[in-house]
Amino acid sequence: MAMPLASRILARFGVAALIVGCGALATGSSAHAADGSPDLGRYQRVQPRVDYTVYGPTTSFGLPRTSFQVNSCGGGRSDFITADYGKQATATSPWLSLQESPGSDGCVDGPDGVGPAATFTVNGARAHVLGSCAGGKSTCAHSTAALVKKQAYTIVTLPGSADRPTKTHVEVYSQAMTLAQIKAFIRGLVPAT
Numbered sequence: 001m002a003m004p005l006a007s008r009i010l011a012r013f014g015v016a017a018l019i020v021g022c023g024a025l026a027t028g029s030s031a032h033a034a035d036g037s038p039d040l041g042r043y044q045r046v047q048p049r050v051d052y053t054v055y056g057p058t059t060s061f062g063l064p065r066t067s068f069q070v071n072s073c074g075g076g077r078s079d080f081i082t083a084d085y086g087k088q089a090t091a092t093s094p095w096l097s098l099q100e101s102p103g104s105d106g107c108v109d110g111p112d113g114v115g116p117a118a119t120f121t122v123n124g125a126r127a128h129v130l131g132s133c134a135g136g137k138s139t140c141a142h143s144t145a146a147l148v149k150k151q152a153y154t155i156v157t158l159p160g161s162a163d164r165p166t167k168t169h170v171e172v173y174s175q176a177m178t179l180a181q182i183k184a185f186i187r188g189l190v191p192a193t
Helices: 005-013 028-032 041-049 145-150 179-187
Strands: 055-057 065-071 080-086 095-102 114-122 125-132 151-158 168-175 189-191
Touching: 041 055, 041 065, 041 080, 114 145, 114 151, 114 179, 125 145, 125 179, 145 151, 145 179, 151 179, 168 179, 179 189
Parallel strands: none
Antiparallel strands: 055 189, 065 080, 080 095, 095 168, 114 125, 125 151, 151 168
């Protein structure tokens, strides 16, 4: 049996060993209700350490933040951020993992087993949503909304700010989240100043 995409991603990044803290997973309809103001404090505290604009979410759909890590990007680049909301307790447990790094590309390779599903615009930048490949294939020409809800990987490079001109590469890994929720999460990212 193939390892789920999100588990392969975590194993590749070694993030599983870094996860700190654990909150109760929101259940029922509250897991999908927008929450207006998740705590941006940790994101704000990282901003002085990095040369890119740190963005924080304005919604996590009721999913508690279950981890927040600042990791070395290497090569003289600024550190990158990883924050998880919810947990992958089961294959249908809602989960979001936000990664932010400097520049137009990430500090680590993206996942295998995903194909293009949708694009949308946020802050003048083009975001690309890639969903799981049918049949667990390692590559595919396209994915579907149903496969996006199963597991997805979304990337966008957001603009820098006047005081931090370096662009911010954003990656969002998700499980049991609809395309509309993924778009709302990414469109809800705001500079954590």
